[in-house]
Amino acid sequence: MSVIRSAIQWEQAAEGIWRGVVGVPEAVTPLTVSPPSPRREALAALGDAPFPLPQEQVVATVGAGRIVLRLPLGESDRLYGFGLQFLRMNHRGRTRCLRVNSDPVVDTGETHAPLPFWVSSAGYAVLIDTARVLTVYAGSAVRLDSERPPKLKNRGYDEDWAATPLSDSLEAVVPGETGVAVYVFAGAGDRGDPQAAQANAMLSAVRRYNLFCGGGPLPPRWGLGFWHRVSMFASDAEVAAEADEFRQRDIPCDVIGLEPGWHSHCYPTSFEWDAARFPDPAGFVRGLTEKGFRINVWEHPYVSPASPLYEPLLPYAGSHTVWGGLAPDYADPRAASILAEHHRERHVGLGVAGYKLDEVDGSELTGSSWMFPAHASFPSGLDGERMRQLYGVLLQRLTAGLFRERDRRTYGLVRASNAGAVSSPYALYTDLYDSRQFVRALCNSGFGGLLWSPEVREAQTDEAYVRRLQIACLSPLAMMNAWASGQRPWSYPGAEAAVRAAIRLRMRLMPYLYSAFARYREDGTPPFRAMALETGYPFERLGPEAAGFDSTAAPYGLYGEDRSIDDQYMMGDSVLVAPLFPGERSRAITLPAGDWYEFETGASFPGGRTIEYAAPLERVPMFVRDGGIVPLMPSLPHAPKAGDRVPLEIRVYGKAPGVFRLYDDDGETFAFERGHCRWTTLRSDGTSEPLSGGGEAYAYGELIWRHMGDPSSASAF
Amino acid sequence: MSVIRSAIQWEQAAEGIWRGVVGVPEAVTPLTVSPPSPRREALAALGDAPFPLPQEQVVATVGAGRIVLRLPLGESDRLYGFGLQFLRMNHRGRTRCLRVNSDPVVDTGETHAPLPFWVSSAGYAVLIDTARVLTVYAGSAVRLDSERPPKLKNRGYDEDWAATPLSDSLEAVVPGETGVAVYVFAGAGDRGDPQAAQANAMLSAVRRYNLFCGGGPLPPRWGLGFWHRVSMFASDAEVAAEADEFRQRDIPCDVIGLEPGWHSHCYPTSFEWDAARFPDPAGFVRGLTEKGFRINVWEHPYVSPASPLYEPLLPYAGSHTVWGGLAPDYADPRAASILAEHHRERHVGLGVAGYKLDEVDGSELTGSSWMFPAHASFPSGLDGERMRQLYGVLLQRLTAGLFRERDRRTYGLVRASNAGAVSSPYALYTDLYDSRQFVRALCNSGFGGLLWSPEVREAQTDEAYVRRLQIACLSPLAMMNAWASGQRPWSYPGAEAAVRAAIRLRMRLMPYLYSAFARYREDGTPPFRAMALETGYPFERLGPEAAGFDSTAAPYGLYGEDRSIDDQYMMGDSVLVAPLFPGERSRAITLPAGDWYEFETGASFPGGRTIEYAAPLERVPMFVRDGGIVPLMPSLPHAPKAGDRVPLEIRVYGKAPGVFRLYDDDGETFAFERGHCRWTTLRSDGTSEPLSGGGEAYAYGELIWRHMGDPSSASAF
Structure with a gap:
C-alpha cells in the first residue's frame, strides 16, 4: 500500500483562476453536471492576480485508496465556506466531512449543500471538483514532518494548553485514486490595511468563483415577493380561498406553493394531479395566475408504481427504492428527458411557475435512513454516494431548463445542492429549525454561491413567529411553509400587525433586492x-x-x-x-x-x-452605510409587471457621496440576456442617469428622492 | 465499475459457529489483533445447532471499491448489538456506521466500541471481522429487486405511511475489495414458546460469541470494589490523605486512580512520574497498597518529546502527531515491546495495579478533531482509520500482558474497544453524561461481550449525584472520577448517607458479582x-x-x-x-x-x-426472581483476600427451587486457570455442596442462610 507524491498540472482557467489536475479526473463531478459558463468580461474587469499560495507547497499524494491534497496555512488564516453550514463560520481547526445530509444536527461539516469549496482569509478560494465525499482536515491534522509544528504544552501545568494544536497545513482527502481537479481562485484586495485587504480579497475570490460558474441567477421579479405554501391536504377550492384571504387582509403574496397532497400518490410520488383535490388543474392554475399568484409545486424524485412514469423510467432506475418508488438515474439524459417531457405537458404547460425539489439529499446516518444507500448502483455507473451528492443539482438543472426553453424565468426551492450551481434559480431550505442557525446559514451561504431560504413553519409564541418571519422576509426567498400545520400568516392574532409589516417591508424592498440580484449575476457579488x-x-x-x-x-x-x-x-x-x-x-x-x-x-x-x-x-434592526442608497416601492399586493408604472422612493442615507445602480427589466423572461434591460445610476446628490438600456421602460415610474438626514422628509409610501 | 457476486466459502469454526470467507481477508482485523482462544468444552456443552439462516440467501458482491454482504431479514426481526450503543437498542430499520467515536451524540451507530457484531431476535449473531469502518443498512435499504418489497402507501391518504419501509434484507458494506471473513453464531432456544425461544436463542448466540473469543475476563476481586479517581493536580500526600478519608468515613474503597497530572508531562504524555507531585513513586504505591488500596494510573498513547520513550518510538510513529506527541504503531511488536519494557520497570514493577487507557478513540468529525486523521499512515501499513478502530484493543492487550506475565490479574478502564476482546479485563467509559444513556449502554454492552462503567463525575444536585452513583455501583466497575472536579463521594453533604449505602451495597454484593463474572468466563453468560x-x-x-x-x-x-x-x-x-x-x-x-x-x-x-x-x-429498585439465590458479604473497607474468612449471608427468594453456583479463588492470580478455585452449589432448600475445588479454602467462611419469605429472618450484616 504505497502512497506516492503526484505532480499537479496547473493551468490558468481565467484571470486569477487556476486549474490543477492530479491523475485523470473522474467523468462525473459537480462541474461536469453544472459546466461552468464563465462570465469572461466581468472576470477580466476584476483583473489578473498572482497565484495566491506558494504553489510548490500545494502537494498531492496518491495511494491507499485515496488522493490527499495538502495546502499550506498561515498562523492566523481563517477558513470559511464548505457549503451551507449551520453550526460554524470559521472552520479552521476542524475536520469537515462534505457529505450531503438532510439532518445536519452535529458540527461535522455535513450539510444540505456540501460544497468542496472554501475561502481563506489569506485571500483565496479553493474548489476540489469531486462528487466523492471529501474530508477536509482544515488545520485539524498535524504531520510529524511539519516544518512549523505547534508549540508543545503541558496540560498538567500550562493554562493555555489547546485541545486542537495549530496545524500549518490543510489536508483534503478524496476517496479513490483515479484523479481529481482542483481550482484556485485568487483574491485581489487592497494591500494597504491588512484587515481590509483580507475582506476585500475574500470577496474577490468569492466573486471569481461565482463569475467562473456563470454568475448568480436573476429570479423573476415575483420570486422576490412573499411565498405561502398551503397544507398538503388542501383542495383546489381551499387553496383559492386561502389565496383570496391574502388580498382581503392586505398582505402581499406572489407565490402559492402546493405540498405533496396535490399528487394523486405521494411518498413515492405520481407527479399526476390528484383527481379528487384538483379535478381541473389547468383551470385552477389559470384562476390563481389571473389573480396575480404563481403556482409552485412540490415534488421529490421517487417514482411511484402508481405513476405513468414508472414503466418508462424503470430501465433507468437505481438498484434501491425510496419509499417503494424508483430512484431514477437523472445523470442519464434519457431518464431526464422522460421526466422533462411529462413535466412540460402536465405542469409547466399548464402555467405552473416553479418547483420545490424535496428529499434530493437524505442522511446516511441520522433520521430514518429513508434514502438509497451509498452502495446503490445506477445505470450510468454512479454509486449512491455520488448520486446523492449530485441529485439536487441534476434536478435543478432539469427543471430550470423546462422554463428557460419557454423563455420564462423560474425561482424555486431545493433541499440539496453542490458546487458549480451558482446560476441555478433555486434557494435551499431545511426541515430543521433554529433561528440562530438560520441566520448563520444566511451568512455562510454567500461564501459559496448559494441562496438560502430561512422559511417559517410555525412557532410556539406570537413573538417567535414574528421574529422568524422577519428573518425570512430579509432573505433570498421569503416564505411561510404550512405543509403540516395548515397555518397562515394571520394564525397568530397578536402578531398580525407585525407580520403584515414584515411582509410589506419585503415588498417595499423589491427594487433594492432585484438590483442586488442583477449585480450578483453581473459581477458575482452575493446579495446576502x-x-x-x-x-x-x-x-x-x-x-x-x-x-x-x-x-x-x-x-x-x-x-x-x-x-x-x-x-x-x-x-x-x-x-x-x-x-x-x-x-x-x-x-x-x-x-x-x-x-x-x-x-x-x-x-x-x-x-x-x-x-x-x-x-x-414590529421592527428588525437595520442599518445603512454612509452614502447608501435604497430604492423602495409601494407595498403592492404582488410584484409589478413590465408595463406597470411603479413610483420609487429613493432613500439616501448619510453624508458621504454614494452611488446605486438600479436595475429594471420585464421581470419575467430572459430578454435581459439579449440586452432588454435598464441600468440607472442613482447618486446621493439626487441625480440619476441611464447607464444602459435607457431607451426601454419597464416597471418603474417616478423617482421620489428622500434624504434621510433631512428631518422634514417623510416616507412616500 | 462492475459489481459481481462472489462466492462465500463457509466452514464450521466450532459447534454452532461458521466462518464464511469472501476473497482474501485483510491481514489486520479485530480477530487477528485478539486471536480467539475458543473455550471448546463450554461450546461443546452448548451443543451443535443448524446454520441459522437460509445460507443461499447470504450473498456477497464485490466491486466499486467495496464488498457488500446481504443477509435476509424476517418481518419481525429485531437487531441488537453493534457495540456500545448509547442511543438505541433495536437497530432494525437504521443505518449504522461502525466507526470509533469518542463523542457519539447522534444516533449514527458510531460509538467508543464499534463492534461489527449484532444479534438477531431470529436467533443468531453475526460478526464481520474487519478493521474497516463498516456501514450496516440494518433493514434501512430496500432493493428494487426485493422479493418481499414493502407495501406501497400513499402519504396523502394513508395514516400508516412509514418513513422507513420494511426491508427484507440487511446490507453490510466493507470498504475495499480485498476480502473479508464473516462469522455466524447460532442460537439454540426453546422452540416451544416463540418469545422465550427468541430470548434464549439470542442469549445462546451471544454466549457462543463470548466463548469463541475465550469467555469473559475474571477481574481480581478488588476490581469489583469501589474505585475513586482523584484530581489530576493531586500530589502524593494529597492522594494519601484522600484515601485515608475513605477509611475514616467508613466508605469502602479498593482502588485509587491517578489522572494525567501524575505524568511529568501530559497531553502529550511522558509516562514518567512527575518529580514534584510524586517524588517517591515506589514508596507512594507501597504505602497505599499496604492500606488496602490499589493504584490505577491514567495514560494515553501519545508520546511527548519530553518522554524518554520519544526517541526509541520515533521510528515506529505514525505520520501525524496528537497534541504534538507521537502516535506509535502498536500493531508493530517492536513498538509494543518498547512501551512494555518501560511500563514494567516504571509502573507495574512498582506495584501499580492497572491502567486507564484514555483517548484511544478520537472523533473524526465532532469535538475538537484532536485525533490523527483517517489517512494517517503507520509503518505497519495500517492507515489512521483502521488504527483508530484497533488502538484501544492493541493497548488493552499490551497492558494486560504486563500483569499476566507476573501472574497478577488486572482490571482497568479503556475508552475504545472492538470485537474479539471479550476476555480483556477492561471496562469502557466515556466523557459524555446522561443517566438514561448510561443504563441503555449497560443493557447494550451485554449483547457484544463488553463491560461498561457508568462512572460518576459530578452532579448538579444531591439527588442527581446519588442516582448516578447508584447506577455506577450496580455496574461492572463502580467508580467516581474526580479528575476535573476534585470532588469526593462525601462532597454532597445531604447525600452522604445514601452514597455510603450505595457503595456498601456494592461491597455486600461482591460474592454474587464475582460468581457472575466467573460464570461469564466459564459459560459466556454476560454478568450485566x-x-x-x-x-x-x-x-x-x-x-x-x-x-x-x-x-x-x-x-x-x-x-x-x-x-x-x-x-x-x-x-x-x-x-x-x-x-x-x-x-x-x-x-x-x-x-x-x-x-x-x-x-x-x-x-x-x-x-x-x-x-x-x-x-x-437511598434505595435502588431491585427485584429477585422466584428461586433466586444471592450471596452477600459484610461491607468491608476493601475486598477480602485469599486466607480471609468472610461469612456470607445466603439470601433465598421465593418458593421455586433454585440453584446458585458460588465461585471463590485467591482473587488475585491466574492460579484459577490451573484449577485453584472452588465452585459450590447453593440450593434454595438451604443445602450446599462442593462442585469443584472443594479441597481448597479461599476467602469465604460461614454460610448464613436467610429465607427472605420468612418474616422472622433478619439480615446477618
Whole structure:
C-alpha cells in the first residue's frame, strides 16, 4: 500500500483562476453536471492576480485508496465556506466531512449543500471538483514532518494548553485514486490595511468563483415577493380561498406553493394531479395566475408504481427504492428527458411557475435512513454516494431548463445542492429549525454561491413567529411553509400587525433586492453575505472565547477559539441586518468603521464598534452605510409587471457621496440576456442617469428622492 | 465499475459457529489483533445447532471499491448489538456506521466500541471481522429487486405511511475489495414458546460469541470494589490523605486512580512520574497498597518529546502527531515491546495495579478533531482509520500482558474497544453524561461481550449525584472520577448517607458479582445484560410509539417504532435492577413472567406485567426472581483476600427451587486457570455442596442462610 507524491498540472482557467489536475479526473463531478459558463468580461474587469499560495507547497499524494491534497496555512488564516453550514463560520481547526445530509444536527461539516469549496482569509478560494465525499482536515491534522509544528504544552501545568494544536497545513482527502481537479481562485484586495485587504480579497475570490460558474441567477421579479405554501391536504377550492384571504387582509403574496397532497400518490410520488383535490388543474392554475399568484409545486424524485412514469423510467432506475418508488438515474439524459417531457405537458404547460425539489439529499446516518444507500448502483455507473451528492443539482438543472426553453424565468426551492450551481434559480431550505442557525446559514451561504431560504413553519409564541418571519422576509426567498400545520400568516392574532409589516417591508424592498440580484449575476457579488466579507470589519466580536472549555462537560472544548460574527449580515451593498431572536428585547450589533444610519429613521450611529440596540416586536434592526442608497416601492399586493408604472422612493442615507445602480427589466423572461434591460445610476446628490438600456421602460415610474438626514422628509409610501 | 457476486466459502469454526470467507481477508482485523482462544468444552456443552439462516440467501458482491454482504431479514426481526450503543437498542430499520467515536451524540451507530457484531431476535449473531469502518443498512435499504418489497402507501391518504419501509434484507458494506471473513453464531432456544425461544436463542448466540473469543475476563476481586479517581493536580500526600478519608468515613474503597497530572508531562504524555507531585513513586504505591488500596494510573498513547520513550518510538510513529506527541504503531511488536519494557520497570514493577487507557478513540468529525486523521499512515501499513478502530484493543492487550506475565490479574478502564476482546479485563467509559444513556449502554454492552462503567463525575444536585452513583455501583466497575472536579463521594453533604449505602451495597454484593463474572468466563453468560435476553420477556413496554413523528419537528419520525426496554437490566442471573433517574420518585418496571421479590424485603410481586414502583433516595429498585439465590458479604473497607474468612449471608427468594453456583479463588492470580478455585452449589432448600475445588479454602467462611419469605429472618450484616 504505497502512497506516492503526484505532480499537479496547473493551468490558468481565467484571470486569477487556476486549474490543477492530479491523475485523470473522474467523468462525473459537480462541474461536469453544472459546466461552468464563465462570465469572461466581468472576470477580466476584476483583473489578473498572482497565484495566491506558494504553489510548490500545494502537494498531492496518491495511494491507499485515496488522493490527499495538502495546502499550506498561515498562523492566523481563517477558513470559511464548505457549503451551507449551520453550526460554524470559521472552520479552521476542524475536520469537515462534505457529505450531503438532510439532518445536519452535529458540527461535522455535513450539510444540505456540501460544497468542496472554501475561502481563506489569506485571500483565496479553493474548489476540489469531486462528487466523492471529501474530508477536509482544515488545520485539524498535524504531520510529524511539519516544518512549523505547534508549540508543545503541558496540560498538567500550562493554562493555555489547546485541545486542537495549530496545524500549518490543510489536508483534503478524496476517496479513490483515479484523479481529481482542483481550482484556485485568487483574491485581489487592497494591500494597504491588512484587515481590509483580507475582506476585500475574500470577496474577490468569492466573486471569481461565482463569475467562473456563470454568475448568480436573476429570479423573476415575483420570486422576490412573499411565498405561502398551503397544507398538503388542501383542495383546489381551499387553496383559492386561502389565496383570496391574502388580498382581503392586505398582505402581499406572489407565490402559492402546493405540498405533496396535490399528487394523486405521494411518498413515492405520481407527479399526476390528484383527481379528487384538483379535478381541473389547468383551470385552477389559470384562476390563481389571473389573480396575480404563481403556482409552485412540490415534488421529490421517487417514482411511484402508481405513476405513468414508472414503466418508462424503470430501465433507468437505481438498484434501491425510496419509499417503494424508483430512484431514477437523472445523470442519464434519457431518464431526464422522460421526466422533462411529462413535466412540460402536465405542469409547466399548464402555467405552473416553479418547483420545490424535496428529499434530493437524505442522511446516511441520522433520521430514518429513508434514502438509497451509498452502495446503490445506477445505470450510468454512479454509486449512491455520488448520486446523492449530485441529485439536487441534476434536478435543478432539469427543471430550470423546462422554463428557460419557454423563455420564462423560474425561482424555486431545493433541499440539496453542490458546487458549480451558482446560476441555478433555486434557494435551499431545511426541515430543521433554529433561528440562530438560520441566520448563520444566511451568512455562510454567500461564501459559496448559494441562496438560502430561512422559511417559517410555525412557532410556539406570537413573538417567535414574528421574529422568524422577519428573518425570512430579509432573505433570498421569503416564505411561510404550512405543509403540516395548515397555518397562515394571520394564525397568530397578536402578531398580525407585525407580520403584515414584515411582509410589506419585503415588498417595499423589491427594487433594492432585484438590483442586488442583477449585480450578483453581473459581477458575482452575493446579495446576502457575511460581515466577514465587508471591508474593515472585525472577524470576531468578543475575542478569544475561553468559555468553550468545560473540563467535565466539554473536556476538548477549544481554548482560544474565535467567536465569529454570525448573527448579522449584509443585504445588498448598503443594508446591515441584525435580526432580534425570540426572547430578545435588544442585542449586540457590530457596526463596521464609518457612520451608519437607522434604516427607518436615518438616525446616525458611529461605526467601528459594537452597540447594544433595542427594537420593538414590529421592527428588525437595520442599518445603512454612509452614502447608501435604497430604492423602495409601494407595498403592492404582488410584484409589478413590465408595463406597470411603479413610483420609487429613493432613500439616501448619510453624508458621504454614494452611488446605486438600479436595475429594471420585464421581470419575467430572459430578454435581459439579449440586452432588454435598464441600468440607472442613482447618486446621493439626487441625480440619476441611464447607464444602459435607457431607451426601454419597464416597471418603474417616478423617482421620489428622500434624504434621510433631512428631518422634514417623510416616507412616500 | 462492475459489481459481481462472489462466492462465500463457509466452514464450521466450532459447534454452532461458521466462518464464511469472501476473497482474501485483510491481514489486520479485530480477530487477528485478539486471536480467539475458543473455550471448546463450554461450546461443546452448548451443543451443535443448524446454520441459522437460509445460507443461499447470504450473498456477497464485490466491486466499486467495496464488498457488500446481504443477509435476509424476517418481518419481525429485531437487531441488537453493534457495540456500545448509547442511543438505541433495536437497530432494525437504521443505518449504522461502525466507526470509533469518542463523542457519539447522534444516533449514527458510531460509538467508543464499534463492534461489527449484532444479534438477531431470529436467533443468531453475526460478526464481520474487519478493521474497516463498516456501514450496516440494518433493514434501512430496500432493493428494487426485493422479493418481499414493502407495501406501497400513499402519504396523502394513508395514516400508516412509514418513513422507513420494511426491508427484507440487511446490507453490510466493507470498504475495499480485498476480502473479508464473516462469522455466524447460532442460537439454540426453546422452540416451544416463540418469545422465550427468541430470548434464549439470542442469549445462546451471544454466549457462543463470548466463548469463541475465550469467555469473559475474571477481574481480581478488588476490581469489583469501589474505585475513586482523584484530581489530576493531586500530589502524593494529597492522594494519601484522600484515601485515608475513605477509611475514616467508613466508605469502602479498593482502588485509587491517578489522572494525567501524575505524568511529568501530559497531553502529550511522558509516562514518567512527575518529580514534584510524586517524588517517591515506589514508596507512594507501597504505602497505599499496604492500606488496602490499589493504584490505577491514567495514560494515553501519545508520546511527548519530553518522554524518554520519544526517541526509541520515533521510528515506529505514525505520520501525524496528537497534541504534538507521537502516535506509535502498536500493531508493530517492536513498538509494543518498547512501551512494555518501560511500563514494567516504571509502573507495574512498582506495584501499580492497572491502567486507564484514555483517548484511544478520537472523533473524526465532532469535538475538537484532536485525533490523527483517517489517512494517517503507520509503518505497519495500517492507515489512521483502521488504527483508530484497533488502538484501544492493541493497548488493552499490551497492558494486560504486563500483569499476566507476573501472574497478577488486572482490571482497568479503556475508552475504545472492538470485537474479539471479550476476555480483556477492561471496562469502557466515556466523557459524555446522561443517566438514561448510561443504563441503555449497560443493557447494550451485554449483547457484544463488553463491560461498561457508568462512572460518576459530578452532579448538579444531591439527588442527581446519588442516582448516578447508584447506577455506577450496580455496574461492572463502580467508580467516581474526580479528575476535573476534585470532588469526593462525601462532597454532597445531604447525600452522604445514601452514597455510603450505595457503595456498601456494592461491597455486600461482591460474592454474587464475582460468581457472575466467573460464570461469564466459564459459560459466556454476560454478568450485566438487557431484559431482551431474558426468557419470556416482552421486547417493548409500550407498543408502537406514534409519538416519534411530528410533522414539523420530525417529519421522518418513525410510525410504529418499538420502544425497547432500555432502562432496566439483569445483574447476574437473578437480580433485576431498575434505577430511578434524577427527578423521579417512582417509575415503571416491567417484570418478566413468574413471581418477583423485592431485594431488600423479600416482598413478592407477580410478574408478567409492568408496575409503577416508588423508592426513596437511598434505595435502588431491585427485584429477585422466584428461586433466586444471592450471596452477600459484610461491607468491608476493601475486598477480602485469599486466607480471609468472610461469612456470607445466603439470601433465598421465593418458593421455586433454585440453584446458585458460588465461585471463590485467591482473587488475585491466574492460579484459577490451573484449577485453584472452588465452585459450590447453593440450593434454595438451604443445602450446599462442593462442585469443584472443594479441597481448597479461599476467602469465604460461614454460610448464613436467610429465607427472605420468612418474616422472622433478619439480615446477618
